[in-house]
Amino acid sequence: MVDRLLGRGRDAEHRTAAAPPSDAADPKRAVWSRVQLARNQRRPRTLEFVAAMADEFVELHGDRAFGDDAAMVVGLARIEDRRFVVVGQQKGADTNENIRRNFGMPHPEGYRKAIRVMELAERFRLPIVTFVDVPGAHPGPESEERGIAEAIARSIGLMSRIRTPIVAIITGEGGSGGAIAIAVGDVVIALENAVYSVISPEGCAAILWRTADEAPTAALAMKMTAADQLALGVVDLVVPEPGDGAHTDHAETARRLRAIIIEQLDRLSAISLESLVEARYRRYRSLGAYTETTEAPVAAPPSRGLADRVRDLLDPGRWPAGVQVPGPGRGRDEPPAREEV
Amino acid sequence: MVDRLLGRGRDAEHRTAAAPPSDAADPKRAVWSRVQLARNQRRPRTLEFVAAMADEFVELHGDRAFGDDAAMVVGLARIEDRRFVVVGQQKGADTNENIRRNFGMPHPEGYRKAIRVMELAERFRLPIVTFVDVPGAHPGPESEERGIAEAIARSIGLMSRIRTPIVAIITGEGGSGGAIAIAVGDVVIALENAVYSVISPEGCAAILWRTADEAPTAALAMKMTAADQLALGVVDLVVPEPGDGAHTDHAETARRLRAIIIEQLDRLSAISLESLVEARYRRYRSLGAYTETTEAPVAAPPSRGLADRVRDLLDPGRWPAGVQVPGPGRGRDEPPAREEV
Amino acid sequence: MPIKLPSFRPRKDAYPPDLWTRCPGCSEMLFNKQLDKANRVCPSCNHHFRLSAAARLEVLLDPGSFRELDAGLQSVDPLGFVDQKAYPDRVVAAQVATGMRDAAIRGIGAIEGTTVSICVMDFGFMGGSMGAVVGEKVTRAAEDATSGRMPLIVVSASGGARMQEGTLALMQLAKTVAAVERLRAAGLPFISLMTDPTTGGVFASYAVLGDVNLAEPNALIGFAGARVSAGTIAQELPPGFQRTEFLFSHGFVDRIVQRAEARAEIAALLRFLVPAPAGAEGADEGGPTLFRPMSFLSSLADRMIGEPDPVPAAGTGQSEESPRG
Amino acid sequence: MPIKLPSFRPRKDAYPPDLWTRCPGCSEMLFNKQLDKANRVCPSCNHHFRLSAAARLEVLLDPGSFRELDAGLQSVDPLGFVDQKAYPDRVVAAQVATGMRDAAIRGIGAIEGTTVSICVMDFGFMGGSMGAVVGEKVTRAAEDATSGRMPLIVVSASGGARMQEGTLALMQLAKTVAAVERLRAAGLPFISLMTDPTTGGVFASYAVLGDVNLAEPNALIGFAGARVSAGTIAQELPPGFQRTEFLFSHGFVDRIVQRAEARAEIAALLRFLVPAPAGAEGADEGGPTLFRPMSFLSSLADRMIGEPDPVPAAGTGQSEESPRG
Numbered sequence A, B: 001m002v003d004r005l006l007g008r009g010r011d012a013e014h015r016t017a018a019a020p021p022s023d024a025a026d027p028k029r030a031v032w033s034r035v036q037l038a039r040n041q042r043r044p045r046t047l048e049f050v051a052a053m054a055d056e057f058v059e060l061h062g063d064r065a066f067g068d069d070a071a072m073v074v075g076l077a078r079i080e081d082r083r084f085v086v087v088g089q090q091k092g093a094d095t096n097e098n099i100r101r102n103f104g105m106p107h108p109e110g111y112r113k114a115i116r117v118m119e120l121a122e123r124f125r126l127p128i129v130t131f132v133d134v135p136g137a138h139p140g141p142e143s144e145e146r147g148i149a150e151a152i153a154r155s156i157g158l159m160s161r162i163r164t165p166i167v168a169i170i171t172g173e174g175g176s177g178g179a180i181a182i183a184v185g186d187v188v189i190a191l192e193n194a195v196y197s198v199i200s201p202e203g204c205a206a207i208l209w210r211t212a213d214e215a216p217t218a219a220l221a222m223k224m225t226a227a228d229q230l231a232l233g234v235v236d237l238v239v240p241e242p243g244d245g246a247h248t249d250h251a252e253t254a255r256r257l258r259a260i261i262i263e264q265l266d267r268l269s270a271i272s273l274e275s276l277v278e279a280r281y282r283r284y285r286s287l288g289a290y291t292e293t294t295e296a297p298v299a300a301p302p303s304r305g306l307a308d309r310v311r312d313l314l315d316p317g318r319w320p321a322g323v324q325v326p327g328p329g330r331g332r333d334e335p336p337a338r339e340e341v
Numbered sequence C, D: 001m002p003i004k005l006p007s008f009r010p011r012k013d014a015y016p017p018d019l020w021t022r023c024p025g026c027s028e029m030l031f032n033k034q035l036d037k038a039n040r041v042c043p044s045c046n047h048h049f050r051l052s053a054a055a056r057l058e059v060l061l062d063p064g065s066f067r068e069l070d071a072g073l074q075s076v077d078p079l080g081f082v083d084q085k086a087y088p089d090r091v092v093a094a095q096v097a098t099g100m101r102d103a104a105i106r107g108i109g110a111i112e113g114t115t116v117s118i119c120v121m122d123f124g125f126m127g128g129s130m131g132a133v134v135g136e137k138v139t140r141a142a143e144d145a146t147s148g149r150m151p152l153i154v155v156s157a158s159g160g161a162r163m164q165e166g167t168l169a170l171m172q173l174a175k176t177v178a179a180v181e182r183l184r185a186a187g188l189p190f191i192s193l194m195t196d197p198t199t200g201g202v203f204a205s206y207a208v209l210g211d212v213n214l215a216e217p218n219a220l221i222g223f224a225g226a227r228v229s230a231g232t233i234a235q236e237l238p239p240g241f242q243r244t245e246f247l248f249s250h251g252f253v254d255r256i257v258q259r260a261e262a263r264a265e266i267a268a269l270l271r272f273l274v275p276a277p278a279g280a281e282g283a284d285e286g287g288p289t290l291f292r293p294m295s296f297l298s299s300l301a302d303r304m305i306g307e308p309d310p311v312p313a314a315g316t317g318q319s320e321e322s323p324r325g
């Protein structure tokens, strides 16, 4: 009856042996420290990575319609004889730069700049490498006015069908719609301390626990670490970070990523574009877990027991079973899933 | 030596017998009265034409990026069993509407709305009919900020290659870049009292005669009437207006345009898309008059005599030779061609 | 002054058997039976109340034309997600309350005689949130439209992605949009009808990507939650922020449609956009071919599960706290 | 306060044989010979003076690589246009003054070894205005790039369309853009370099459509004349209006390039964008194939007219009245 539980996660082809965080004594604390590492201000960003790993880089600017968004950087890069297009978010290294770059939260024109340069990549047969590190797309009124949702959706749409290889790398915060907008790829890689989530842990906690203080609890519940995302099949490959995290050794982190990028570009460039695009479609087509029942549905919803059984089908060793519930159930009071996505 | 003088003008296939304005006694006055007719506030606009001639019309809105420009209207229209996409500028019928519609001068979002719906036309294999009536694209700072030039260029580019038939109709003022942006077609039609020019006569006069008062002189010099444009090959077909002009009989004007639209849509739909797009390319490829010489050019520019000879090659009967020069020559003081385009 | 926006939390009285409802638009007390008869549009102020998926299908489709598909799809709990309540318990509670298995119904129907692939969301089921089931239904609706050369109609009513499914919910943005892109490449029309609310990841994926975007009046449509928009940025919100009319003026909605006119509007659009029979040009690769609804439907027969219409006919209640913007 | 923008009217002293030039950026008096040696960039304030087409080709191309094409194209007078002077007289005067036949030079050259199809405009010839000759040269440059599988480089310096050719000048927008679109469809790169000024119909056609748009610092780039913008709308102009940096911040310029670095910048871009030798994928329809410059050039031989480089080497003088924005 259960025909697909974890999508392609269980049989993904490309993986490293990154184990889930082993801080079994306090998993919540372990997860939260990952989130802090992912947000560390000294963590390398797109431009730092490219400067450290590329033999040549020419940044391009502008969306050709409204502006040049400094929270999104794009350009042409070369590693040895491999030429590719770079797309990535860019947080600031200090307060001034953060203000200029809107704390790495792109407006619609940032995503439209990405779209423009990805179309250029397709036309000139250059593969695309994206660096994803974003708290979320910019949520301000001007962002809504100029269509942040449209820009995200259109970027996702382009990446889903574009006839060139895409390597997507979650390097820091993979924040919701603002992340997936440039994270649709033939292979999705994450740095060890990167996180990826459908909503920020603070936002999730504010909605489900009614206080942002429960953000660590929410972070644990959402399984947002790179290792968890690998297990879910959302991420294909986790790259270990040096020392105490990427921020402690930019050069070594970049060196490791560079090797992976070379490996993946070479692997993907050997695949025909037809097969590549079809496989990419299948990759996302298969993500998401559901069951299919033939029981009569009308006014006879599945019993409590069924739901339990479904949950039992999950590997209890993989999924920490004992997540603490911080308060009593709230009956039928059902908050919907929304704050950022 | 002279290999192309008037482009395809002299051998255009589709023409009515519209004669040039016959007010030979005062050609300047005759031309200026045409300009006034083209600008007449009671002249029918896109929405009036469509309401009068179409059996069904659904207006669409928005450029999906910034706004909905009321100076540009787009939608889906049907005449009998012919379905097509409508794109046209829309001036206001009174002051209030003119303010709302920016006096029919589209901002970039107007042209981007047109681009969006033309792409939709191509996808759904609908032909396009455009109604051109614009003093010029909106020249304000916000228009520049949001890329009016880019929007015009991109619209021209799309129309030059789009795989669906295009019937372009100059119904009123064909004002410069703001007009050509939606006037690239497989056939270009003009109403009898429409005008088409590279710059407004006022702008031309301000630059070349240093006073906008000479606008009628400039209008005559630019040969901007429908009949002149037909002779130049820029327009393929002139549709006579009823009575004292289109504004005196909207219904009859629409009836005549409707018949032409039916005829042209039927004619164009019988042509394969390959041939259609190739012929469209050739149409614009051939517009423009130049000569080619083999004389040595360096520091030995063509003699005054050569220029005269070149001019003599033009049909003196077609081109009024005696345009009055309102002032003495200004020596080498050379104004460039710019104000709107 | 920040605009007060509606909470997404249906109160305990969200599904009461009361006889009367107070209209949030004009404060009049409306007799529920008459409100339902008017398709839940206030007769005095035109306020569009939320509509259940079942009622929506009834409003839009030719009577008796709907055949549900994939009625048996049901959420699982891929993360083992527990907040103040376990996710499976929330799902079951929503199922009990609504009689639906999840927040969308999809199938094949007809609009003024044109066969369409349609998917309709229901805000009453966990805020219309999109998890794997909703994503799968939208995707299958798009895929069936593509393979059957039918138009796709999606009626959105959603708070966004379903947090309890984590990034697997986020991946539904990519999954659904990829399917819509294939539909587009095949030259088939997608008409998106946005209703109150269409927000977050649903707005930022298929809902905004219609060839034609329609929206009901005064619906909440936006990306970020209003608290996020106002709070994070410490900025006043413009008037009418994230309402249909705001979206229209900013170029993201083609037409604002009254509920009573939606069916005729969509039918008119389909008359323009549904592929014509292939002529000389239709032989192109990827070009449209004739749709044969009967052969398509018969090929779907083995996928039909359960009864044609498992959704209770009665409206399943909507939370209505929204003041008119 | 409206910004004072430069007049487009070269004064009578626009082409003087003076020894000295006053820099409009810093007011310093610059010795012309040294200014020319510095490619007409002020050594003290980096003001980029206008550059003749001949000098531009020298700055951009590998020495000795340029072969001019279509040198014999020349304007006619399709309208019989006379204002205060007959159009043919204006053309002749410009020819005498500049030694050029019209406002653009085009041909084949090489940039750091990469063969390119290039067209360069000269503001000195009737304000760089685009009539049929300029339109034809840009179009042929794009067509040769397409058929020869070369990149296209266009350096713009123009006040816009040439009024004296009426709508036939306006049609050059469509002609040139159509050719650029064919180049784009063939997967070949177009790099547009905008210099002071790039305005009106030239900006609103090919100049803005580069795959990569480059611009020299502080160049005037815009659509409508400043008088039109300010006058018609009775509105203050934003700071730096229609200058390179303004265009950059609004998303229309990829990179602001110093004149001395333009050649290296373009060469770097070409290393990324010039089609690679066809591999397994290259067999696709419309895909890139190897460029064989020698066979292409030999096929062009019969179109070569006159001497390889008919343009005088000496700079032909530019009007420089522009205050720094």
Ligand SMILES: [Zn+2]
Binding pocket: C023, C024, C025, C026, C027, C028, C042, C043, C044, C045, C046, C047
């Ligand atoms: Zn009411």
Ligand SMILES: [Zn+2]
Binding pocket: D023, D024, D025, D026, D027, D028, D042, D043, D044, D045, D046, D047
């Ligand atoms: Zn200086």
